[in-house]
Amino acid sequence: MSTRPSLVVVGAGPRGTGFLERLAANLPELYGDRPLDVHLVDPHPPGPGRIWRTEQSPLLWMNSQAEDVTMFTDETVRLEGPVRPGPTLAEWAGIDGRAFPTRPLQGSYLRWVYERARAALPASVTVHEHRASALRVAGPREGRQRVWLEGAAAPLPADLVVLTVGHLDAEPDREQRALADFAARHGLVHLPPDFTADLARRHDPAHSADAAVFAGLLSVYAQLLRLGDRLDPGGWWHGFFGYLASGPPGPRLRQLLALSRAGIVRFLGPRVTVGTDEERGLFRASSEAVPGERTETRALVDARLPDPAPEFTGSPLLRALYEEGARASASGLLVVDPADGRVLGHDGRPHPRRFALGPHTTARTGGAFARPRTGGVAFGQNDVTARAALALLRDLECRLPAPLSA
Template structure:
């Protein structure tokens, strides 16, 4: 084989790149034989933590997962071709309680350690080079040959045999409504903050004591709430009451649902797990993928989701609390398996076998708990929402209702199947996050305390915002006729880039050159290995992409142990595809083929930090 050094460029050096690098190290020793390999990581933020988990952010910001539920390492539940290489969870690495919610800077330390460990595990002859810069464009023939990665502020590109885009979540240019609201704010001296990562937002214009409209009730809102309360000197006493500093604005928060995301479940599983997948597994996924017309989510996929989540729920209820049911599990399961998931027969079966409505799984009520509710006063809404939070906290911390945890496991299983279907639209990801990726219980208790203190006030469901001469006006369907006007409006949600609004110049250039994009702006990739696809049906031979900016996005770059993580499966498949491509290139040049590609240097250039094995 040719001994010319090969070159791999990873654009984006956060946790997804770290996971991929770990899989490259795990798979590289055998059976992959090749000469030296230079791995270049391009990112303006630190390798390992990247932008989201960097240490340069407020220590008040937490993860929304327990420390024992965070790992970057494979275990024997992960279905991969490469070797399983166990490693510590966050709580084992940090020496903290498993049920603790670590701050993001601690997670950044874990990710940096994992990155350095992956570098250390690479075989001899592999050199890693960090470039603390932004990548602007990738050029090169789709069919093969040298790829060029152009960096900000550097005249010469990095030349590579292979490129992987591990870019993470993306910023977006404002849409038409956001542009209009921004223009309105400029004309009238108002404050408007468009969708952004809250840790990166300039909140200094939100004045103490002033009303602020907030649109969005997910994790971005929780960060905003923390930074504008504890971040401005407020604190909670030993009874959980909030003691204001006097520097807080008053937050009026609303959203489509009008309620916060469900609390993280606050107990551990015990006993028999539901045997998943049951109704939505690889067989059903392959059948959907084989259809000549892409499946419609609501018609073809959602019924399978409903059946799977319901199976997990009732399996746990019947096996752990049989006194709550009126039917033998075997009989129920047989009838459940035959029932149409969206038909009246399933509802009738559940009503006959599960007498108490609170013990039944009602996904519509879970998704939209305020639908149809009409209250005659704003104060009544505040009481109603505090009651909703109390009930959610009580149930999500009660192991007597651990059918909720069974549904959580089913959600993870379903997510792993859905990601193999490609673009199924954004609704599912929002639903999943609302049920399975909400804030820690302590954050919801803080939210309730802030409501009692008058710092946070709830607007209700189906909140709409309009521009008015003296500011912004919000109203909701929950309290008809009630409006709130403020001179500041914050969009507490992550940017949602489409192909024509994505801010990253590299992705913009790719889309302009014909890379395929989904309806919600995700880069299309081949599910098997992450190779980038084009609108003309071709696939790039040397360019790969992994992560939430692609239509094969997984549930996260790190995950719970023992959940057969889709992201880990992707990482392993892509790592092996990369190493196969490197080996094939070495064989071609070693047998008198192409030889060294013109312009590809023997050694890397423009490196700010190098680690050589």
């Protein structure tokens, strides 16, 4: 097993890429030209990762406007490391800033950001890409970690691990399983919750009040994120922000309205419940708010986001982490130290060699990318974690016995 200092990043989507960008930005100051292996583990291509895969249909859109998407820092971001400016998605792609870009286009931007971050690393750093899933992180608190990859005979050695695994699948709960069984028995279609596209009237100049509410909420939300999870332990603000300030792009809402007017789409009302009719082999959906309305169908698409609860996580990696003593919050998120993203154990102690950043953690932010000049909270977190990682790697390097001189 190589004894070269080694950093393993699990998950090479936007957050893993943002972390790499901060690693490159801070490395000269904190780590100099010492050797380092950086292992990026992801079954999907680094940069876009899973959500922003470039081979997806261009019919899938972002729910952000192109001018609101940057992966680069500016003076508004609280950073100890250096600011490294770069183009927004709109500037990079040369498209109208108010357009809703396709997911593949965002994927291409992320790929370019990744290549740029990689190129900014000095020759003393070797980047290894592993197109595989990580199954488990093992190793003592004070020693080297081992990261087991699917299909690999030996684990990757890791002086420290950063988990940027993002949005994770969930195992179906009891209700979902019953619906899936019912569908299988009657030859019906059932698509359980998954990561489907999701903005609102906020882009419509005719609804400037909405735009103002959105900008206000964005600002409050950024402040809360800075103050940390303790002010929003149950995730209420996160949900409230998502509910009020997020939603499908305006043009998509107009398309939906047109489908509704044409009689193709009907709305069932709020708090829909879905039942099953065993005799006729059909799903039955209704809302108590619309008495007497009932819809019977042969196909059910459940387009909600999966619940992150640990008992339902579809990630063997996280399951193993929880079994080994990592703590989950009441809302099912991996608890991390807000100071630097270190994973916390049941006893509240931060793991010295394990870090996590992103939506699966209690330090989640509005997203892995940000509107320019809004203080990009995720960029600040990436900076802190990259600096903590580099300081630890440097200290470990200094402790290694000096090589015997020839």
